[in-house]
Amino acid sequence: MPPSVRLPEKKGERPVHTKSAAKKLKRKRNAEEFQLLETRVREFDGKGITCFSELPLTKQTAAGLHKAHFKTLTDIQRKAIPLALKGRDVLGAAKTGSGKTLAFLVPVLEVLYRKKWTTMDGLGALIISPTRELAAQIFDVLRKIGREHAFSAGLVTGGKKLKDEQEALHRMNIVVCTPGRMLQHMDQTVGLMLDNVQLLVLDEADRILDMGFGKTLDAIIENLPRERQTLLFSATQTKCVTDLARLGLKDAEYVAVHEAATSATPAGLDQFYMIVPLPEKLNTLFAFLRNHLQSKVVVFMSSCKQVRFVYETFRQLHIGISLLHLHGKQKQSARIDITAKFSAAKQSCLFSTDVVARGLDFPAVDWVVQLDAPEDADTYIHRVGRTARFEKAGKALLFLCPSEEAFADRLTGRKVPINKVGQKNSKKQSIQNQLQGLLFKDPELKYLGQKAFVSYCRSISVQKDGEIFKLEELPLDEYATSIGLLGAPRIKGLKSVDVAKIKEIKNAPRGLKALEGNSSGEEGEGEDKSKKEVRTRYDRMVERKNINVLTDHYANLVQDDGAEPDNEGDFLTVKRSGYDSDIPDPTEIPPKTLKVPGKEILIDSKRKEKMLKSKKELVKLKPKGAKLIFDDDGGAHQIYELQDEDKFREAGSAEIQRRKFLDEEGKRVKEADIGDRQLAKEKRKEKRKAQKLRAAEEEAVTEERSEEDESRIELVPYGEAEGDHLGQGEDVEEERQPKRQRKWFEDDEEKQKAKEKAERTGGRVIEAAETPENLEDLEMLASGLIG
Numbered sequence: 001m002p003p004s005v006r007l008p009e010k011k012g013e014r015p016v017h018t019k020s021a022a023k024k025l026k027r028k029r030n031a032e033e034f035q036l037l038e039t040r041v042r043e044f045d046g047k048g049i050t051c052f053s054e055l056p057l058t059k060q061t062a063a064g065l066h067k068a069h070f071k072t073l074t075d076i077q078r079k080a081i082p083l084a085l086k087g088r089d090v091l092g093a094a095k096t097g098s099g100k101t102l103a104f105l106v107p108v109l110e111v112l113y114r115k116k117w118t119t120m121d122g123l124g125a126l127i128i129s130p131t132r133e134l135a136a137q138i139f140d141v142l143r144k145i146g147r148e149h150a151f152s153a154g155l156v157t158g159g160k161k162l163k164d165e166q167e168a169l170h171r172m173n174i175v176v177c178t179p180g181r182m183l184q185h186m187d188q189t190v191g192l193m194l195d196n197v198q199l200l201v202l203d204e205a206d207r208i209l210d211m212g213f214g215k216t217l218d219a220i221i222e223n224l225p226r227e228r229q230t231l232l233f234s235a236t237q238t239k240c241v242t243d244l245a246r247l248g249l250k251d252a253e254y255v256a257v258h259e260a261a262t263s264a265t266p267a268g269l270d271q272f273y274m275i276v277p278l279p280e281k282l283n284t285l286f287a288f289l290r291n292h293l294q295s296k297v298v299v300f301m302s303s304c305k306q307v308r309f310v311y312e313t314f315r316q317l318h319i320g321i322s323l324l325h326l327h328g329k330q331k332q333s334a335r336i337d338i339t340a341k342f343s344a345a346k347q348s349c350l351f352s353t354d355v356v357a358r359g360l361d362f363p364a365v366d367w368v369v370q371l372d373a374p375e376d377a378d379t380y381i382h383r384v385g386r387t388a389r390f391e392k393a394g395k396a397l398l399f400l401c402p403s404e405e406a407f408a409d410r411l412t413g414r415k416v417p418i419n420k421v422g423q424k425n426s427k428k429q430s431i432q433n434q435l436q437g438l439l440f441k442d443p444e445l446k447y448l449g450q451k452a453f454v455s456y457c458r459s460i461s462v463q464k465d466g467e468i469f470k471l472e473e474l475p476l477d478e479y480a481t482s483i484g485l486l487g488a489p490r491i492k493g494l495k496s497v498d499v500a501k502i503k504e505i506k507n508a509p510r511g512l513k514a515l516e517g518n519s520s521g522e523e524g525e526g527e528d529k530s531k532k533e534v535r536t537r538y539d540r541m542v543e544r545k546n547i548n549v550l551t552d553h554y555a556n557l558v559q560d561d562g563a564e565p566d567n568e569g570d571f572l573t574v575k576r577s578g579y580d581s582d583i584p585d586p587t588e589i590p591p592k593t594l595k596v597p598g599k600e601i602l603i604d605s606k607r608k609e610k611m612l613k614s615k616k617e618l619v620k621l622k623p624k625g626a627k628l629i630f631d632d633d634g635g636a637h638q639i640y641e642l643q644d645e646d647k648f649r650e651a652g653s654a655e656i657q658r659r660k661f662l663d664e665e666g667k668r669v670k671e672a673d674i675g676d677r678q679l680a681k682e683k684r685k686e687k688r689k690a691q692k693l694r695a696a697e698e699e700a701v702t703e704e705r706s707e708e709d710e711s712r713i714e715l716v717p718y719g720e721a722e723g724d725h726l727g728q729g730e731d732v733e734e735e736r737q738p739k740r741q742r743k744w745f746e747d748d749e750e751k752q753k754a755k756e757k758a759e760r761t762g763g764r765v766i767e768a769a770e771t772p773e774n775l776e777d778l779e780m781l782a783s784g785l786i787g
């Protein structure tokens with residue numbers, strides 16, 4: 001007799017003794033629980049709740065939250081989750097670090113669960129984030145709280161092979177993605193179905209639109225069904241009607257928990273600004289870091305080039321704190337690595353662009369320093385939000401150039417409590433000489449410095465707020481000297497930049513950029529990279545601007561036809577005038593040449609001269625021999641020889657000869673064609689034969705392995721729970737995807753033992769159980785015996 005199957009008994013229920021009865025009972029209980037949950041949600045008004053346990057949640061979500069140690073609700077969670085659970089569109093705004101992520105993830109899990117979503121139903125929820133790092137962080141939280149659910153979820157952010165993502169995408173229920181990559185999939189992933197999506201979440205929606213993803217978002221939303229729930233969250237929420245309309249929000253509930261608060265930033269955050277002349281910025285930052293070696297600091301700058309320059313130079317100045325740098329031009333693997341390192345560090349300094357300004361939750365950051373002023377108050381709020389998260393304390397310091405001081409008023413106007421501070425004289429120090437030394441020794445660093453300078457100027461010139469950011473008021477020459485350059489590099493075409501266009505191009509998915517031939521990603525030179533001209537090494541050398549002074553002068557030399565170089569023509573022009581007076585003009589010296597049979601080679605460089613001394617090289621330059629054919633008498637002929645004119649005339653008119661030639665060649669081609677077809681036919685036959693043979697072999701192997709293979713189908717999992725979805729567990733799985741249970745005779749150990757025995761006895765293996773349980777088992781045993 002099989003052992004009796006027991007479910008924990010409930011009042012009024014009779015004990016069950018068979019598997020099927022237990023299943024039935026479980027199904028009944030689940031249906032009851034499901035009904036109860038629906039009723040609880042319907043009747044729930046959300047008033048006066050403080051804990052997650054008071055919400056009408058599934059036991060899976062409740063368990064996930066419990067295991068992740070989330071107990072008390074934050075304000076935004078208390079207000080937004082009840083509305084979202086009831087299926088309302090929500091527009092959520094709350095300060096940085098106030099727990100917005102859970103405010104949308106909990107409803108995502110709950111809504112899908114209550115819609116009885118299973119792996120077979122495809123994509124049910126799409127969560128879009130502006131950056132890869134934020135998407136990865138959201139995905140991590142989802143994994144934590146969703147571990148008891150049976151949904152499959154995936155991260156689609158690029159930086160991986162598109163093909164791998166494509167395969168997994170078809171099996172995902174919840175996708176966390178960046179807009180660019182999602183659009184790329186919509187364009188390139190065959191059979192991607194978005195018409196069943198039930199929930200769309202946009203985290204940092206305003207940032208997504210701000211980064212130039214507007215059109216991308218439109219394209220994504222166009223593919224989603226109109227009947228869906230939309231949740232939008234940000235610390236600086238967009239309320240722009242057109243934005244909301246384009247995102248397809250209907251009757252949305254605006255939940256702004258901190259709107260009445262006196263400050264737009266977290267209460268535990270102390271904020272300061274300091275007026276620092278541009279040439280003093282790096283000195284001040286260096287002194288600041290020297291005085292905060294035991295802290296965890298994020299330093300924001302306005303461009304990738306600046307981040308790289310400051311990181312590379314400060315590293316060589318051995319500042320005494322571990323330095324990291326993060327920007328959007330790094331490889332995805334490096335970005336993940338750096339994010340993880342900084343999260344784990346106790347004391348460290350991360351130089352970064354705005355790629356980490358939004359949403360990233362680094363634990364225990366002490367200071368946020370903004371070396372370059374942010375573009376607006378919203379960006380400031382997000383940047384400083386990397387510290388003082390979730391009721392912790394933190395400090396923020398903003399560097400403003402004297403011409404930018406009015407930015408402090410902008411902040412006060414946005415309810416940001418910020419105080420002015422100065423730098424103690426005793427703490428001041430200059431690193432200008434050290435920087436000059438570094439740049440002098442290392443041309444690459446100098447090149448980087450020039451690029452950093454150019455991109456800083458560019459970033460100022462493209463700022464929207466022209467009243468604050470005035471390039472013409474900045475002491476650029478002194479700034480260039482302060483970062484170790486000998487002079488300010490020349491910058492081209494600063495004003496003619498379309499900011500929106502730049503953002504759009506910069507944030508376009510790399511795959512698409514490559515398709516559009518726009519993948520170089522170089523910024524700072526204002527060149528039209530889309531021109532597909534063939535450029536030689538020589539052209540590139542002339543165009544190169546890294547050794548600014550030299551190349552400009554060289555450009556003058558090659559471009560100027562006798563015209564005087566302008567005054568910025570540097571010291572090299574003096575030498576040239578020397579040529580004019582005393583020494584004969586170099587252009588008048590006859591160029592060196594070398595004669596080889598058949599041609600004359602111009603020697604225009606020492607390298608070429610040296611090269612031509614080698615016999616091997618000379619052979620290459622000599623004219624190549626002609627290919628000859630030999631007749632029966634051994635006479636050599638060119639492959640194509642002109643016929644004797646008289647003979648040609650004898651043979652008839654040129655037209656007749658042409659036709660004759662065509663007829664003969666046509667016949668020859670036809671004959672060859674018949675032969676080819678015959679050959680192709682035979683090859684096809686052989687191929688089919690081989691295919692059949694292979695198919696037969698594969699069938700035999702598949703039969704052997706079919707059961708093993710079934711169990712190998714992998715989803716993209718995030719939870720460890722096994723098919724207990726909707727609490728109906730096995731039942732739902734059984735009905736939807738009949739999953740073969742392991743039979744009694746498939747016990748690995750027993751099978752192995754029997755095989756060993758058979759080997760010992762030299763007999764056949766008959767796998768049998770001690771007690772066959774049902775008809776199928778008996779049949780198996782019988783067929784084994786007969787066979």
Ligand SMILES: Nc1ncnc2c1ncn2[C@@H]1O[C@H](COP(=O)(O)OP(=O)(O)OP(=O)(O)O)[C@@H](O)[C@H]1O
Nearest residue numbers: 072073074096097098099100101235359361385390
């Ligand atoms: N209910 C909660 N109980 C305890 N900790 C929480 C709770 N909700 C969120 N947190 C923690 O608070 C921190 C900030 O949460 P989260 O990243 O969701 O903030 P946010 O509002 O999205 O911030 P940002 O605006 O910067 O994106 C996280 O470390 C998270 O684990």
